[in-house]
Amino acid sequence: ETGVTQSPTHLIKTRGQQVTLRCSSQSGHNTVSWYQQALGQGPQFIFQYYREEENGRGNFPPRFSGLQFPNYSSELNVNALELDDSALYLCASSTGLAGGYEQYFGPGTRLTVT
Amino acid sequence: GENVEQHPSTLSVQEGDSAVIKCTYSDSASNYFPWYKQELGKRPQLIIDIRSNVGEKKDQRIAVTLNKTAKHFSLHITETQPEDSAVYFCAVRPVGTSYGKLTFGQGTILTVHP
Numbered sequence: 339e340t341g342v343t344q345s346p347t348h349l350i351k352t353r354g355q356q357v358t359l360r361c362s363s364q365s366g367h368n369t370v371s372w373y374q375q376a377l378g379q380g381p382q383f384i385f386q387y388y389r390e391e392e393n394g395r396g397n398f399p400p401r402f403s404g405l406q407f408p409n410y411s412s413e414l415n416v417n418a419l420e421l422d423d424s425a426l427y428l429c430a431s432s433t434g435l436a437g438g439y440e441q442y443f444g445p446g447t448r449l450t451v452t
Numbered sequence: 453g454e455n456v457e458q459h460p461s462t463l464s465v466q467e468g469d470s471a472v473i474k475c476t477y478s479d480s481a482s483n484y485f486p487w488y489k490q491e492l493g494k495r496p497q498l499i500i501d502i503r504s505n506v507g508e509k510k511d512q513r514i515a516v517t518l519n520k521t522a523k524h525f526s527l528h529i530t531e532t533q534p535e536d537s538a539v540y541f542c543a544v545r546p547v548g549t550s551y552g553k554l555t556f557g558q559g560t561i562l563t564v565h566p
Contacts, residue, residue, distance in 0.1 A: 342495075371553070380458075380541050380556030381496065394553050428495065439484045439503075439545060441554065443495040 341365055342431050342444035350450045351419050359414040359447045363431030369393075370412040371441060372404060375426040387412055416449075424451045454479045454546045458557025465532050466565050473560045475542035476524040484545035485518060485525045486554070491538045500527070532564045 341364035351357050363370050369388045373381035383396035387406035401417040410431075416423060426448050430441040455478040465471050475485075486501035502509045502516045502525065509516050513532075518525040529536055539561050543554040 378559075380543075380559050381554075383553045383555070386553060396553065440486070440498060440501065442498060443488075445495045 342429065342442055344427075344429055344444040344447050346447060347445070348448045348450075350452065353419055353421060353451055355419050356415065356417045357419060357449060359416075359427050359429075359449070360411065361414070361429035361431075361444055362411045363429075364442055367431035367433055367442075368410050369432045370406060370410065371430045371432070372412070372414045373428040373430065373443075374398075374423075375428055375446070377425070381428055384414070419451045421451050424449060454482065454544055454555040456542065456544050456555050456557045458542050458560060460560060461558065462561045462563070464563045464565065467532060467534060469532055471527075471529045471532050471536070471562055471564075473527045473540055473542070473562070474524060475526070475544075475557050476522075477544045477555075478523070479544070479546045480520070480523060481547040482544045483547045485516070486543050486545075487514075487516060487527045488541045488543065488556075489538045490541065490559075496541060529562075532562075534564050534566050537562055537564045 343362045345360045371386040372384040375381040384398050385395040386393050390406045403415045406412045426446045428443050428446045430443045432441045458475045483504040488496035489499045490496045500514050500516050513530045515528040539559045541559050542557040
């Protein structure tokens with residue numbers, strides 16, 4: 339298992355609400371990427387954080403936002419939740435620009451929007 | 453943007469047989485090609501990867517081959533075992549994008565029958 343952890347494990351929210359998901363990266367990793375995995379599909383890139391700044395974004399609206407902290411942990415915030423936001427949210431850490439390309443995933447947070 | 457096609461979507465083999473999964477990509481400048489294994493309810497696990505300057509890489513029963521001219525790469529699993537049963541995803545990192553941005557294929561459900 340990787341050293342990447344995520345919380346919470348599961349979450350149920352109502353449409354229109356806001357949610358914050360958390361990720362702790364593997365020791366020595368300074369880059370965190372967030373992915374959305376809908377049921378039966380591959381992960382889709384949301385954005386990446388490197389040294390506390392967003393460094394690349396996929397095709398997701400601005401209501402998906404994030405933060406990275408000095409200890410390289412990260413948060414994913416989603417505002418105005420929609421039913422289609424129901425998915426497994428994965429974070430992945432890597433050594434980023436200073437190292438190799440390998441990314442290691444956390445266990446994910448299962449978000450259900452009702 | 454990058455487009456990744458993965459085939460087959462499902463693959464059923466007998467224990468001991470070989471399994472091959474193929475992915476094609478659209479951006480000829482892509483330079484990193486990992487494969488992930490995801491068991492039910494678990495995180496995607498990096499099992500092998502290859503960079504664009506290498507044609508083949510092997511790790512015990514698993515190998516990946518890359519054909520840059522044809523823009524496809526394949527995962528080969530030999531002497532399959534029931535514990536190889538999982539969903540396998542290929543991914544591509546387009547050059548010039550942030551290091552965290554992987555574009556994933558749709559996944560292959562591999563079932564190994566004892």
